[in-house]
Amino acid sequence: MELVDRSEIPLLRGLHPSTQGVQLDAPTRLLQTANFMIIETKQISKKFGELIALDGVTFEVEKGEVVVLIGPSGSGKSTLLRCLNGLEKIDSGEIIIDGLKLDRDKGNIHKVREEIGMVFQEFNLFPHLTVSGNLCLAQEIVRKRNKSDSEKISLELLHKVGLFNKKDSFPNQLSGGQQQRVAIARALAMNPKIMLFDEPTSALDPEMIGEVLEVMKILAKEGMTMLVVTHEIGFAREVANRIIFMDQGKIIEEGKTENILNFPQNPRTIAFLSKVLK
Numbered sequence: 001m002e003l004v005d006r007s008e009i010p011l012l013r014g015l016h017p018s019t020q021g022v023q024l025d026a027p028t029r030l031l032q033t034a035n036f037m038i039i040e041t042k043q044i045s046k047k048f049g050e051l052i053a054l055d056g057v058t059f060e061v062e063k064g065e066v067v068v069l070i071g072p073s074g075s076g077k078s079t080l081l082r083c084l085n086g087l088e089k090i091d092s093g094e095i096i097i098d099g100l101k102l103d104r105d106k107g108n109i110h111k112v113r114e115e116i117g118m119v120f121q122e123f124n125l126f127p128h129l130t131v132s133g134n135l136c137l138a139q140e141i142v143r144k145r146n147k148s149d150s151e152k153i154s155l156e157l158l159h160k161v162g163l164f165n166k167k168d169s170f171p172n173q174l175s176g177g178q179q180q181r182v183a184i185a186r187a188l189a190m191n192p193k194i195m196l197f198d199e200p201t202s203a204l205d206p207e208m209i210g211e212v213l214e215v216m217k218i219l220a221k222e223g224m225t226m227l228v229v230t231h232e233i234g235f236a237r238e239v240a241n242r243i244i245f246m247d248q249g250k251i252i253e254e255g256k257t258e259n260i261l262n263f264p265q266n267p268r269t270i271a272f273l274s275k276v277l278k
């Protein structure tokens with residue numbers, strides 16, 4: 001895909017968006033042409049000391065796509081997600097989120113983070129706030145919404161994840177599955193364009209995994225762009241457009257869900273899937 005850095009073209013700078021058909025809300029937003037990719041990474045690498053966590057990772061995610069990321073422990077999945085929302089700084093390569101190049105020096109990092117919701121294995125709710133309070137906090141601080149708007153949005157989202165009746169409960173009064181659904185609602189309250197999930201069900205008791213996956217399926221059906229690290233292959237089979245398999249910091253194989261699950265080509269993919277499909 002051809003990309004043009006708007007800031008480098010004086011004639012384009014300052015033109016009204018309608019004349020260009022693109023958003024101009026940040027000086028460094030890139031101008032997109034055909035096939036809009038909402039996530040693009042080019043040859044990204046990340047080291048922790050001598051350890052190479054990411055080794056030249058290049059991939060794209062189209063708007064509305066659901067991509068499942070699989071791979072053995074230590075293969076770099078979490079590091080990749082953390083780099084995408086700027087929690088880790090890459091050593092080399094390029095990350096472009098929704099046309100914005102993730103670049104600490106240009107201050108895009110805050111803008112990019114606002115566009116990405118992240119859900120972790122641990123729910124990370126604030127224990128001293130009610131469920132509703134957990135949903136309102138960032139809306140008021142980051143999105144600058146007033147109390148009544150943020151409460152209204154919180155209640156709508158709690159309804160969506162099936163927890164309207166828990167709005168006044170505290171996190172420790174909820175099950176793990178309920179807490180994770182609150183965490184998802186809290187991320188959604190920021191109106192993200194992309195949701196990243198890092199093993200969202202792996203800390204849950206088996207009987208609670210389904211209720212969290214159901215919420216994620218609803219999001220997928222609504223057209224949310226999602227990048228999900230999970231070993232729930234049933235979920236991947238049902239929802240994912242694509243699967244990416246990583247090992248040792250590299251993408252080893254990627255393709256349509258049914259192709260990767262039914263006809264994996266690389267011996268490492270085959271070995272990994274034979275374990276998780278057991």
Ligand code: ADP
Binds near residue numbers: 052053072076
């Ligand atoms: P995965 O999520 O696939 O299990 P990670 O991305 O967590 O893998 O880790 C990739 C590699 O980077 C592992 O070897 C891990 O030990 C290492 N690593 C991750 N985060 C750090 C860190 N903050 N400091 C040092 N090493 C790290």
Ligand code: MG
Binds near residue numbers: 077078079198
């Ligand atoms: Mg991980």
